Amino acid sequence: MDLGLRGARVVVTGASRGIGRAIAQAFAEEGADLAVCARSPEPLERAAGELRELGARVVAEPVDVADTGALTGFLDRAADELGGLDVLVSNVSGGSSASWEQGFATDVLPFVRMAEHAVPRLAASERGGAIVLISTTSALHSGRPSGPKSYGALKAALNHHAAALGRSLAPQGIRVNTVSPGPVEFEGGGWARRRTADPEFYTSVRDRIPMGRMGRPEEIARAVVFLASPAASFTTGANLVVDGGFVDRV
Numbered sequence: 001m002d003l004g005l006r007g008a009r010v011v012v013t014g015a016s017r018g019i020g021r022a023i024a025q026a027f028a029e030e031g032a033d034l035a036v037c038a039r040s041p042e043p044l045e046r047a048a049g050e051l052r053e054l055g056a057r058v059v060a061e062p063v064d065v066a067d068t069g070a071l072t073g074f075l076d077r078a079a080d081e082l083g084g085l086d087v088l089v090s091n092v093s094g095g096s097s098a099s100w101e102q103g104f105a106t107d108v109l110p111f112v113r114m115a116e117h118a119v120p121r122l123a124a125s126e127r128g129g130a131i132v133l134i135s136t137t138s139a140l141h142s143g144r145p146s147g148p149k150s151y152g153a154l155k156a157a158l159n160h161h162a163a164a165l166g167r168s169l170a171p172q173g174i175r176v177n178t179v180s181p182g183p184v185e186f187e188g189g190g191w192a193r194r195r196t197a198d199p200e201f202y203t204s205v206r207d208r209i210p211m212g213r214m215g216r217p218e219e220i221a222r223a224v225v226f227l228a229s230p231a232a233s234f235t236t237g238a239n240l241v242v243d244g245g246f247v248d249r250v
């Protein structure tokens with residue numbers, strides 16, 4: 001589908017594997033240009049090469065998002081090299097085993113600071129700026145696999161901030177939305193590891209998903225690209241849950 005993203009200038013953090021990589025690919029398939037980051041240079045360069053093969057202009061930089069100066073510097077260089085900024089996707093997380101301190105540094109502050117820093121450029125976007133936060137269904141329920149850990153609680157705080165930004169930035173033409181994936185499996189990812197390391201836990205979670213399987217990164221990516229696109233021009237402050245029916249809520 002042509003979602004009107006040809007030539008859009010898109011930043012995706014944590015785009016060297018898994019969901020972030022699928023998001024960057026889905027934008028490239030729509031004709032967007034990309035700035036991508038991750039900490040390890042080699043997988044990032046491989047992912048950037050695949051994006052270039054799809055025809056995208058690509059800025060790829062090894063950046064730790066917990067380093068605010070490095071992150072905002074990356075945003076500045078991305079905007080300079082791509083000629084502006086239309087879409088920001090905050091995808092990095094410290095994951096479900098991160099401490100509260102790590103989670104605050106890798107999940108919360110990067111989203112808050114990136115959004116603040118990008119506002120003038122997103123407001124200048126002729127297409128209308130868009131921010132998409134990648135959250136999780138663990139922010140929407142407290143039982144397994146969420147539990148009393150930093151991951152779900154800090155993502156819930158981010159959901160709140162993204163919803164508030166959606167309303168406060170609307171007058172500047174910037175939409176802010178959240179995508180909340182349920183369990184997503186891919187080679188090298190957390191659920192693929194648990195499948196072998198803790199098959200009982202893996203199966204207990206999978207069997208609670210009404211669709212009977214874990215999600216795939218590209219199924220999350222398509223939701224992100226839609227929300228960032230002009231096809232979602234009147235949608236802001238929303239939280240799109242993509243989980244095969246995992247979380248039972250209205």
Ligand SMILES: NC(=O)c1ccc[n+]([C@@H]2O[C@H](COP(=O)([O-])OP(=O)(O)OC[C@H]3O[C@@H](n4cnc5c(N)ncnc54)[C@H](OP(=O)(O)O)[C@@H]3O)[C@@H](O)[C@H]2O)c1
Nearest residue numbers: 014015016017018019038039040064065091093136183184
């Ligand atoms: N997978 C799931 O089941 C699932 C479910 C719900 C929500 N989510 C959410 O979806 C998002 C992506 O999850 P995923 O499973 O695809 O993650 P992942 O496999 O851990 O991949 C994360 C990506 O971020 C990069 N990264 C990690 N820490 C970084 C840091 N400090 N600075 C810069 N880059 C960093 C990684 O590369 P480097 O390691 O080289 O830095 C990699 O490219 C997260 O927000 C997660 O909470 C995932």
